[in-house]
Amino acid sequence: MSKVEKENKFQMVWVFVALTVMIIINILPTPEGLTVMGQRSLSILAFAIIMWVTEAVSYSVSSVMIVGLIILLIGFSPVETLGEQLGKPDMASDELFGSKNALSLAFKGFSTSAVALVAAALFLASAMQITNLHKRIALYVLSIVGDKTKAVVAGAIIVATILAFFVPSATARAGAVVPILIGMVAAFGLEKKSRMSALLVITAVHAVSIWNIGIKTAAAQNLVALGFINSAMDEEVSWIQWFIWAAPWSIIMCVVLYFVMTTLVKPEYDRIDGGKALIQKELSELGPMKGKEIRLVVIAIGLLLLWSTEKILHPLDSASVTLIALALMLAPKIGVFEWKEVEKTINWGTIIVFAIGISLGSLLLSTGGAAWLSDMTFGALGLTTWPIVAVIALVGIFNILIHLGFASATSLASALIPVFISLAQSMNLGDQSLGFVLIQQYLICFGFLLPVSAPQNMLAYGTGTFDAKDLLKTGIPITVIGYLLILLFTFTYWQWTGLL
Known part of the structure; x- marks a missing residue:
């Protein structure tokens, strides 16, 4: 078997894993506090994350797959109590959302x-x-x-x-x-x-x-983050x-x-x-x-x-x-x-990936999937009662570590910013909500550790001028100092300038 055939076979394994995880999430009983549509939006998110992290197919292809899943899974979901959030206030709660309406949600990102x-x-x-x-x-x-x-x-x-x-x-x-x-x-x-x-x-x-x-x-x-901030928080950042x-x-x-x-x-x-x-x-x-x-x-x-x-x-x-x-x-x-x-x-393909990422994040916000996920993860840790500086510090570490598995900061922002917005809302941060989400977006941009952490790293790594360990050797101190500087700014400069 050639190297290309082995790679293709390995990629198909990850596609199968992603579909399996998505199906399992869908057939599990709907947890308390989560709607069927919210559960299905989370299953699509799980599928997307596996595809993005493993790069089983190109980002453009995975985006088209996400569109198909939104049409099928969301289109055949009951509206329940989500009519107003989904822009369909006249629909009955037991009525199926419909493929046409689901298609509109799938392409919502293109209109931003x-x-x-x-x-x-x-x-x-x-x-x-x-x-x-x-x-x-x-x-x-x-x-x-x-x-x-x-x-x-x-x-x-x-x-x-x-x-x-x-x-x-x-x-x-x-x-x-x-x-x-x-x-x-x-x-x-x-x-x-x-x-x-x-x-x-x-x-x-x-x-x-x-x-x-x-x-x-x-x-x-x-711009992904700002799209979510504008639609979910009604905030504009010039x-x-x-x-x-x-x-x-x-x-x-x-x-x-x-x-x-x-x-x-x-x-x-x-x-x-x-x-x-x-x-x-x-x-x-x-x-x-x-x-x-x-x-x-x-x-x-x-x-x-x-x-x-x-x-x-x-x-x-x-x-x-x-x-x-x-x-x-x-x-x-x-x-x-x-x-x-x-x-x-x-x-x-970049435009397609970008737009579908926004659509998926908007879906998570409107169906309550992001809020439920935030409650089950950060809420379970008791973060909603912590001081904002402590939450920024802990969630920031989570942000940096999870980036090790993502080759695209755009995809990472699509997956996490809706969750961070929901966390900010559950913490009742008020005027500090914008600052909390923006600071997490700054941390999403950290891509100093591995060649796969950012496209520009891969471009440079492809020149053959350095090894992965060379990037790690310099990336670790830059990441640590950058993170500590984020915390210092959180205590000082960002409070002085009104971000927090």
């Missing part, structure tokens, strides 16, 4: 502004890749910092920071800077798998992950609000990252001779800025200004602003790319 923002953000990231503007920015910054190894480390962090404002894709940001750093090491004559390579590449991907937390539009999982709350943490962690990396990973040499010359060569090969790049710079800066002044100077939300920018990027003469170019560079 968060999905519109993610889709538009993918186009923006695509524009950066097509024009090579993100590469030009990375080369320009690295050309300034010089060729001392520590300076290049700092340069990699600065590049990741700058790109986080303009490139709403962690993978795209990593894809811009990692090949340049590898090229610098190769120009020096070192092997690909050297300590110098490990130092530079791991620094770059850690910096990318750190800024996933600092900027609202830097990562899709943030770009600048998120930045004020989270960016200081990211800035401090970038300083921490610099010292952790330069202390724990000792490179072969203190200077990369020839590295600066390589960067200048690559810059010259790019040539002078083209018209499309200049127009993209103008659009990107305008977009950043509109994002940061949301609810201050204008009433437009982040999604609306980004879609307007997308229209400009596609417009004849003044745009930066054509539709045919975009089709080749965007992973359309």
Whole structure:
């Protein structure tokens, strides 16, 4: 049996396990305090988690499966007392919900502004890749910092920071800077798998992950969380609000990252001779800025200004602003790319996964499945009576540990944010509910420990420049310090700024 056949057989085993677990949950007696529809929504969640963690099929395929399960299981469920929550107040409690209504729930995620923002953000990231503007920015910054190894480390962090404002894709940001750093090491004559390579590449991907937390539009999982927060808690978080709350943490962690990396990973040499010359060569090969790049710079800066002044100077939300920018990027003469170019560079499955994840989370909230799960887990531990700081600390550890099994923070946010919202509601946190859920979202963005913890880690790991143990060696102290800094901010800064 070939390796591919073995992998396919193993994948089918996990699909069978996921279906079996789902069926068992459905045939068990409905627990007290949970509706039939809530029980069935939890069975779909169990199926989804097994599929996401094991990656038995691609995320896009598992999303289509989830849609089918929602139609079948929810469509043939009695409405019971959930008519109003499900948007069907006129339906009798013993009436079946129906496949047509269930289909509407399955596709509910596609109608959210968060999905519109993610889709538009993918186009923006695509524009950066097509024009090579993100590469030009990375080369320009690295050309300034010089060729001392520590300076290049700092340069990699600065590049990741700058790109986080303009490139709403962690993978795209990593894809811009990692090949340049590898090229610098190769120009020096070192092997690909050297300590110098490990130092530079791991620094770059850690910096990318750190800024996933600092900027609202830097990562899709943030938008998943905000979609749930908006629909379930009726709270809006503007770009600048998120930045004020989270960016200081990211800035401090970038300083921490610099010292952790330069202390724990000792490179072969203190200077990369020839590295600066390589960067200048690559810059010259790019040539002078083209018209499309200049127009993209103008659009990107305008977009950043509109994002940061949301609810201050204008009433437009982040999604609306980004879609307007997308229209400009596609417009004849003044745009930066054509539709045919975009089709080749965007992973359309990302939009499907994102939207179905929101649909599943919304289903858990509206059927009471998330609330029941929160009561049975965190409620059973007595967390609902604990001080909020203690709950943040304990649930935060749970968050970090469970991320070890998830390759997608977007999927993790889809599964956990509805549960955290229900926990906040059961604790009667009031104005602190938003802060509690957002802080848990920050922790969901932690992806420092394993290659499978984040797509940007996998991209870097695929270059063959470091081992999993190298990532773990640096990821453990960054995770511990990042977690302790979260707790420090919980006691101080976030209370001063009104998040808690």
